[in-house]
Amino acid sequence: MRCPKLFLLSIVFTCCSIATLQAQLGFCGGNSGDPIFIEDFGSGTTDGPALSAGTTSYQFTTGTPNDGDYTISSTTNYFDWLSLQDHTPGDTNGKAFIVNASFTAGQFYQREVSGLCENTTYEFSSWLINLQPAGSCEGNSIPVNVRFQIWDGTDTNMLAQGDTGSIPGTGTTVWEQYALVFKTEPGQTSVILKMRNNSNGGCGNDLAIDDILFRSCGDNVTISTAANEASLVVCEDQGGVSRTLTATPDSSVFSSHAYQWQQSTDQQTWTDIPGENSAILNTPSVTTTTYFRTKIAEDIVNVNNDLCNVVSDVFDITVLPIPPAPTSNGDVEICEGEVGILSMNTPSAYSINWYDAPIGGNLVLSNDRRLEVDDAGTYYAEANATEIECASTTRTAVSLIVNPLPIIPDDASVFLCEDSFITLDADVENVTYQWSTGATTQLIDVTQPGEYDVIVTNTNGCSATRSFTVEQIDLPRIDTIRSDGPSIVVSTSNNGNFEYSLDGITFQPSNVFETADGGLYTIYVRDNTDCGVVTEEFYHLVIQKFFTPNGDTINDLFQPDGLEVFSTVTISIFDRYGKLLKFGNTNSTSWDGTFQGERLPEDDYWYLIEADSEQFKGHFSLKR
Structure with missing residues (x-):
């Protein structure tokens, strides 16, 4: 193998x-x-x-x-x-x-x-x-x-x-x-x-x-304490530290063991500890980082011959210096609604814990150089070792100042009359202004509907935004005015909360003026928000829809009302076949329902009235 x-x-x-x-x-x-x-x-x-x-x-x-x-x-x-x-x-x-x-x-x-x-x-x-x-x-x-x-x-x-x-x-x-x-x-x-x-x-x-x-090459030799510690990390404020170390060879190579303990402050230069020649070492009290090991050989005569001995594992007693207090990057000011970031500097070997008190208190955040917070107050940072609890003796204070926002009125909806302007008022003083139009004054005049915003900033640099919704109110647009018998009917081409008048003084919400005498009228139409009035002249000619020439003196004549306002008038009446039955002028504008002395039958008849430059056409009924 x-x-x-x-x-x-x-x-x-x-x-x-x-x-x-x-x-x-x-x-x-x-x-x-x-x-x-x-x-x-x-x-x-x-x-x-x-x-x-x-x-x-x-x-x-x-x-x-x-x-x-x-x-x-x-x-x-x-x-x-x-x-x-x-x-x-x-x-x-x-x-x-x-x-x-x-x-x-x-x-x-x-x-x-x-x-x-x-x-x-x-x-x-x-x-x-x-x-x-x-x-x-x-x-x-x-x-x-x-x-x-x-x-x-x-x-x-x-x-x-x-x-x-x-x-x-x-x-x-x-x-x-x-x-x-x-x-x-x-x-x-x-x-x-x-x-x-x-x-x-x-x-x-x-x-x-x-x-x-x-x-x-020799035994595998481990160094440990009675608590099976293979190394030790302590804080400087614990004072002098010592341990009882035991060297344990595995006897895989050596049949007997001779020892010489050594110590070092850098693991480069090792110094023999006089008289320490057994497997157990009671270390001296150390206040700075110190390393311990033992040289081992099978024979005491070789233990100090580096050509013959081996060295054990190293036992570290690391003494961490008390960290200096962190260095603040300065107090932080924010505006209401924002999150402040407090920060501290410390050497990379240390972490930072945040507290709400200079001594004791509650832990707010651990192991972070930055604290994000939105509550105004003073916070305290403590440097700490990353290996064990070994904290700076003092904490560094840093404050979060939360400045108020400008107090502004509620957003507003306002109305703009067509072809006019309206003044928008931020309604906040002792601030700077930045309108969405680019203006920087408290008041601005606008002539168009839409959304307008103003950012107001106080002396602390805090800003708030007020919004205006500008809705345009259109002037009425008269589409038609017509006579409907004795009534005058006004129609507009746009919708709105319109009011109507025949004299410009008394207005009514209805667009129908009933039983108006014939004649020349000025029609007035306005929006009820008083954005302005539009007018138009109208010749109201009252023409019966029917007449009853039966001799009872009631509605016996076809006689339009309102022709008196015209200088010259002619009236022509025709049957359904276009036969002229009556022709009259300014002095004769009525008809009794006869032709050449004969009473005409019930039927529909047509009229053509020419009054100055106006012309009126229509039909009416003759009833017996």
Whole structure:
């Protein structure tokens, strides 16, 4: 079985037992010591320098590496290879070991690593990548396959080996790490690292190697408290803090354990704590952030030799400083009906909680630099740590001022007389005005119906809007005036609340004037809102619809009423066949129903009256 490949920065777990690591790749299953050997191949834009004599049988080149060549370079931009950066984090123009495999499989790298401790377990690791893009060599690219070997210093006894297995060209630019765990033998302080190609060269099997690393490997050692705390975060106002820490190794590598506790303020520089050489540490009282760990070795003589020991997990006691009070962005003024946004500034490491009192009080909003509110008053912001409750000692006050809106009358509906104007009054003083017409005065005159708005703004900058609906009242438009017997009937072409008069003084709502004497009249029509009067002259000629010439002196004559207003009058009467039966003038405008002395029968008869420039036509009935 081949163990999974894990990244260096990941939390590592053992995937194979120490006993089987002699034959395959795998990472240290426990804690590791600080690196005791690192080869990152340097940096720079110039290829090289060549590896020291005896390191490789490949030919060094400062140009494109052909089969059996290698270079030390910050570029991989050769052939159709992937163009990528070296693996070393933070490198500028970092270099890697670039290998174009020889046509014959075999060893291509060897070097001695000295200064090791005897009877000590170590982890070797290196980062590799296949430089071939996916689909290279018409899909027949030779995969990378590297064997790592660890030999004793005499180069006669192999301590461990493992193969990467086939690494095909996938086109990815992500480096992968491979590792091998081994143990030195008694009296052994150096080893020889060898790398071999398991595949022949040709089209493919082109690789880059970087960051070769050796470090000690030991038990997985956890640090915790009796309450199973793996770390601790406290606030500065809690005073000095201490804990009893217990180191717990899993004994997966070491059969015995020697300890040396250390502390640090930056996790870079570690200082031994004198006399603390057991699995338990009662930490000193700390008032600033402090880190604790222990070095561990199987033998007390190796515990302080960083080539032999490993270090435990780190226990953090993080002491958070009391945050400074937030800085206000200033009081905020809003108008009634608006929402105010109060805001505070504080370093990004802190959150802000809002209260309604400078001390205690009610929490209004938590974990927000802005408070949206519409109630006037003073609000108080407190800075707090995001990890635990660790608040500023004071709160910063900020006020929301809510200014009143202008008091305006209700919206209004008003009436505009046709062909006239009306004055609209905002009816609010000591404010500024902005009408929808563009006017900026309190009063405006309008001549058209429609919707009009005025925005009034007081000295606080608060505004309110008053609306006016202007409806036009049209003047009456006389369509017809006709005589209907003794009545005068007035019709208009538009509708309205009209009133009618024959003298301009007395008006009536009805458009019919009954039993009016014939004659010349001025007809008056007005709207009852007193928007104006229209007039029209009318000749009212009262013509009977029938007459009864039976000698009873009642309605015996056909005699139109109202002709006296005309200077000249002629009247002609015809039967249904158009025969002229009567012709008269101003002095003879009546008819008795006879023709040539003979009484005419009951029937309908027609009249034609010509009066000055007017002409009247119609018919009437003769009844016996």
